[in-house]
Amino acid sequence: MSILVLGTVALDTVKTPSGIREKMLGGSAVHFSMSSRLFTEVNLVAVVGSDFPLTYMRFLKRKGIVVTSLIREEGLTFKWEGEYRGDLNAALTLNTELGVLATFKPCISEGQKKIKNIFLANVDPDIQLYFLGQACPGAFVGLDSMNFWIKNKRTSLLKVLKKADIFVANDQEARDLSEEANLLKAAKKLYSLGPRMVLIKKGEHGLFFYSKDFVFALPAYPMEKVTDPTGAGDTFAGGFMGYLAQARKINTTYLKKALIYGTVAASFNVEDFGVERTSGVNLRQLNQRVKDFTKIISI
Amino acid sequence: MSILVLGTVALDTVKTPSGIREKMLGGSAVHFSMSSRLFTEVNLVAVVGSDFPLTYMRFLKRKGIVVTSLIREEGLTFKWEGEYRGDLNAALTLNTELGVLATFKPCISEGQKKIKNIFLANVDPDIQLYFLGQACPGAFVGLDSMNFWIKNKRTSLLKVLKKADIFVANDQEARDLSEEANLLKAAKKLYSLGPRMVLIKKGEHGLFFYSKDFVFALPAYPMEKVTDPTGAGDTFAGGFMGYLAQARKINTTYLKKALIYGTVAASFNVEDFGVERTSGVNLRQLNQRVKDFTKIISI
Numbered sequence: 348m349s350i351l352v353l354g355t356v357a358l359d360t361v362k363t364p365s366g367i368r369e370k371m372l373g374g375s376a377v378h379f380s381m382s383s384r385l386f387t388e389v390n391l392v393a394v395v396g397s398d399f400p401l402t403y404m405r406f407l408k409r410k411g412i413v414v415t416s417l418i419r420e421e422g423l424t425f426k427w428e429g430e431y432r433g434d435l436n437a438a439l440t441l442n443t444e445l446g447v448l449a450t451f452k453p454c455i456s457e458g459q460k461k462i463k464n465i466f467l468a469n470v471d472p473d474i475q476l477y478f479l480g481q482a483c484p485g486a487f488v489g490l491d492s493m494n495f496w497i498k499n500k501r502t503s504l505l506k507v508l509k510k511a512d513i514f515v516a517n518d519q520e521a522r523d524l525s526e527e528a529n530l531l532k533a534a535k536k537l538y539s540l541g542p543r544m545v546l547i548k549k550g551e552h553g554l555f556f557y558s559k560d561f562v563f564a565l566p567a568y569p570m571e572k573v574t575d576p577t578g579a580g581d582t583f584a585g586g587f588m589g590y591l592a593q594a595r596k597i598n599t600t601y602l603k604k605a606l607i608y609g610t611v612a613a614s615f616n617v618e619d620f621g622v623e624r625t626s627g628v629n630l631r632q633l634n635q636r637v638k639d640f641t642k643i644i645s646i
Numbered sequence: 647m648s649i650l651v652l653g654t655v656a657l658d659t660v661k662t663p664s665g666i667r668e669k670m671l672g673g674s675a676v677h678f679s680m681s682s683r684l685f686t687e688v689n690l691v692a693v694v695g696s697d698f699p700l701t702y703m704r705f706l707k708r709k710g711i712v713v714t715s716l717i718r719e720e721g722l723t724f725k726w727e728g729e730y731r732g733d734l735n736a737a738l739t740l741n742t743e744l745g746v747l748a749t750f751k752p753c754i755s756e757g758q759k760k761i762k763n764i765f766l767a768n769v770d771p772d773i774q775l776y777f778l779g780q781a782c783p784g785a786f787v788g789l790d791s792m793n794f795w796i797k798n799k800r801t802s803l804l805k806v807l808k809k810a811d812i813f814v815a816n817d818q819e820a821r822d823l824s825e826e827a828n829l830l831k832a833a834k835k836l837y838s839l840g841p842r843m844v845l846i847k848k849g850e851h852g853l854f855f856y857s858k859d860f861v862f863a864l865p866a867y868p869m870e871k872v873t874d875p876t877g878a879g880d881t882f883a884g885g886f887m888g889y890l891a892q893a894r895k896i897n898t899t900y901l902k903k904a905l906i907y908g909t910v911a912a913s914f915n916v917e918d919f920g921v922e923r924t925s926g927v928n929l930r931q932l933n934q935r936v937k938d939f940t941k942i943i944s945i
Contacts (some may be wrong), residue, residue: 434827528733531868552851553865564865564942566852569830603945643863646902646943 348592349388351459351486352379353478354468354581355448356393356417359621360428363435365574371621372403374425375468375491378578379585380412381625382612383466385633386589390459392416392478394451396424410626416455422447435573436550453478462486464592467511468581469493472503479510487597489513489588490542491580497524509541515584521547530555534562546587546606548580556606561599565606568614568640575620579613582625586612586633607644611636647891648687650758650785651678652777653767653880654747655692655716658920659727662734664873670920671702673724674767674790677877678884679711680924681911682765684932685888689758691715691777693750695723709925715754721746734872735849752777761785763891766810767880768792771802778809786896788812788887789841790879796823808840814883820846829854833861845886845905847879855905860898864905867913867939874919878912881924885911885932906943910935 354376423446587609653675722745886908
């Protein structure tokens with residue numbers, strides 16, 4: 348089954364202890380697509396400006412990503428500039444230029460309106476709501492957000508949350524939105540706000556999943572070297588949603604498997620800048636690392 | 647098979663957001679014993695001063711702990727005073743009084759010299775070495791330490807490390823002793839220093855185990871409320887060593903099971919001050935929570 352992802356396509360300038368990249372291809376929808384493409388057809392819904400390099404557009408197509416709803420508008424592409432220091436756990440945002448993202452109105456084709464797997468990557472929750480209004484009713488909806496929207500568009504975000512099947516958040520976002528410092532309490536609180544499942548990503552410390560049917564904790568894949576964590580959460584979500592879309596069934600076993608695939612997809616992402624590593628990964632490599640990881644976590 | 651534990655018996659004054667306790671029974675050997683006693687006979691080797699309450703001594707005996715090598719000397723019992731704020735992840739040490747611990751020379755009986763499971767809980771590594779000189783050669787040796795010794799008695803600690811089968815450290819201790827910020831690299835480096843196994847405890851983030859035969863990552867037991875984390879690491883070690891001693895065999899399956907038992911034992915410890923919770927726990931309750939935890943981590 349295909350996936351429809353709404354999010355950002357960005358030009359990222361990232362500095363880490365390993366080096367620097369300027370205006371490289373990034374954004375939540377791009378990172379999501381790079382892992383989900385390994386499982387199924389991915390339809391990317393986003394906007395770029397007139398400065399967006401055609402080489403990047405061709406690159407996305409070459410990776411099999413459907414870009415018919417990736418709109419190019421007059422103006423500048425969304426740009427993010429950030430730096431990671433020390434233990435690479437948190438990015439320091441140096442600059443954000445919204446550009447054409449500021450007035451973005453997503454628009455999808457009739458075919459895309461039938462897609463039953465939707466991921467709302469991190470964009471303005473009002474855009475997420477507008478988008479959901481066009482999308483397939485009854486689709487399986489994954490939702491991501493960020494602290495900026497939690498703080499500035501809480502009401503809209505709570506509305507999207509009610510429509511989501513699974514809410515994915517990092518630990519800080521989960522704490523901020525739930526107003527609970529303890530992660531188990533945070534997960535329960537978020538669950539009470541509407542979604543059927545809550546997934547809290549703890550970066551190098553793994554994840555915690557909460558639903559009515561089961562709770563699940565998973566460590567991260569142990570890494571010796573992290574080059575650039577930008578997009579790890581979106582790559583995780585792509586692996587998770589991709590696996591589920593391909594499984595065509597949602598139950599405890601498949602959900603746990605999907606969480607493992609997401610974790611492993613994210614481990615590839617952090618090995619190099621942007622999508623430099625994930626864009627070259629194939630399903631065989633992903634499966635092999637899932638096998639290695641399964642050994643590490645099997646009791 | 648019995649266990650011999652060398653460590654401290656202390657009078658702890660602890661303040662957490664949940665309240666305060668003054669001069670309660672604590673210390674590394676006490677916390678270790680409270681969980682290991684559920685599996686086997688535990689012989690505690692430590693020193694207390696003349697101010698050590700007889701009620702505490704009777705309490706230890708009542709819990710089945712063999713205290714024949716718990717020496718009472720003229721002087722004051724080791725005292726630790728600490729506070730936890732906010733997320734309870736790190737203790738702020740307010741005061742430490744070594745008392746009789748400063749001149750402690752452990753001395754064990756002929757029977758105890760035959761015990762084949764030894765845990766060197768956190769004390770001066772020179773005391774640990776002196777103790778090992780008396781203990782059963784070829785015994786299975788677990789080793790714990792702390793930042794103070796890593797900084798001030800590195801050479802002695804490295805000597806004990808060479809004699810240990812398993813070294814247990816929290817993440818910060820592992821980083822400090824190995825001089826590697828990355829935990830996987832730290833585990834490998836510590837492994838190269840002598841022990842057959844390295845176990846890095848990450849508190850609420852679980853643990854990472856490294857050996858030649860296998861690596862293993864385990865999340866922590868999800869807790870809604872943490873009252874007092876003091877002694878969680880020692881309680882973990884007690885559950886781990888206790889399970890192994892009772893299993894009478896060390897292989898991948900038993901080691902993983904032992905790590906799970908240690909994790910669950912620690913989860914009881916943090917639910918109340920000192921040993922207030924663990925001293926009341928029985929094996930049935932421990933097994934039940936192991937069952938619950940196994941569900942949460944099974945893939």
